[in-house]
Amino acid sequence: MTASTTLSRRLLLQSAAAAAAAGVAAAGLPALAQPAFPSRPLKVLVGFTPGGAVDLVARTVTQAMAPGLGQPIVVENRPGAGTNIAMRALIEAPADGHTLMLTANSLAANPALFKPAPFDPEKDVAPVALVGRVPVVIATHPGSPYQSIQDLVRTARGKANAVAYGSPGNGSTPHMAVEFFTRAAGIDLQHVPYRGGSQALTDVIGGQLPLVAVNALEALPHQRAGKLRVLAVLSPARAAIFPDVPTIAESGFPGFEASVWYGFIAPAATPRPIVERLHAEVQKALASPEVQQRLAAAGGEVLPGPTERLAALVRDERARYARLVREANIQPD
Numbered sequence: 001m002t003a004s005t006t007l008s009r010r011l012l013l014q015s016a017a018a019a020a021a022a023g024v025a026a027a028g029l030p031a032l033a034q035p036a037f038p039s040r041p042l043k044v045l046v047g048f049t050p051g052g053a054v055d056l057v058a059r060t061v062t063q064a065m066a067p068g069l070g071q072p073i074v075v076e077n078r079p080g081a082g083t084n085i086a087m088r089a090l091i092e093a094p095a096d097g098h099t100l101m102l103t104a105n106s107l108a109a110n111p112a113l114f115k116p117a118p119f120d121p122e123k124d125v126a127p128v129a130l131v132g133r134v135p136v137v138i139a140t141h142p143g144s145p146y147q148s149i150q151d152l153v154r155t156a157r158g159k160a161n162a163v164a165y166g167s168p169g170n171g172s173t174p175h176m177a178v179e180f181f182t183r184a185a186g187i188d189l190q191h192v193p194y195r196g197g198s199q200a201l202t203d204v205i206g207g208q209l210p211l212v213a214v215n216a217l218e219a220l221p222h223q224r225a226g227k228l229r230v231l232a233v234l235s236p237a238r239a240a241i242f243p244d245v246p247t248i249a250e251s252g253f254p255g256f257e258a259s260v261w262y263g264f265i266a267p268a269a270t271p272r273p274i275v276e277r278l279h280a281e282v283q284k285a286l287a288s289p290e291v292q293q294r295l296a297a298a299g300g301e302v303l304p305g306p307t308e309r310l311a312a313l314v315r316d317e318r319a320r321y322a323r324l325v326r327e328a329n330i331q332p333d
Helices: 003-033 053-069 081-092 106-113 149-156 173-185 197-205 216-224 272-286 289-297 307-328
Strands: 042-046 073-077 099-103 125-140 164-167 190-193 211-215 229-233 259-267
Touching (some): 042 053, 042 081, 053 099, 053 125, 053 259, 053 272, 081 099, 081 125, 081 259, 099 125, 125 173, 125 216, 125 272, 173 190, 173 259, 197 216, 211 216, 216 229, 259 272
Parallel strands (some): 042 073, 164 190
Antiparallel strands (some): 125 211, 125 229, 125 259
């Protein structure tokens, strides 16, 4: 082998080594350029005003999540349009895991309520984790003639719109819950929609309205003050905060439940590893005794589990709400 040949081979080997090194370096560039998650504070959108049930759940759970993520989490209230304003903000946010939304039943109901559908829950968002639920309750004034759900059914049966009830609004979860109940009971109640549950409660407490349907959290302080009588909880089991109140099944109408449920969602294109990290932090938060106690004190129940649990719930609820909206011709406010 000549010196010239040896030199050429050495140069080729050096070139190949340099190219391989460059390739390794280039392959590593995206990883080096990709910042660790999370790289800044997170934002959780809530489609309701501060102080309500969804807001309370969001603040309770995110406070427990923040230490594990190593970043603060800011809850941002974007009320309006039946939560569609907050949903649009989520869908348009960068899909990097730094913007989430704590959603409720509207995620499944709004595609049927609004025309055209404002979003597609299976295409526009990524489920992160189911958080929990709070049952819907039917309540009345302590001095009303209704001592039980059976009393209500006996009064209303065969008399269209003989008994009125208030709810937080057309298409709200309590409104939909009562619509499911009236179909099971074979009665027809007169719906009086309000802009939120507080005014409906005020009118029932004041005697201007016979009945109200709200989530348990909103009814709790008035029941404790003796200003409200809860007739039934629309959940599979009795609520810990209302141990003496029968369930709707115990009242003679089994086969359905109506709860306000909560879950974290992210923009659809959020990378799977980030979704998994967020899901893990939600599970840690839900395992916290403090979070469990705070939600239980508000009438809630934590529901840990895989991401698919939320996805399956949304699919099932979406079909159920679509059928009800169509049959009852429910229109949003």
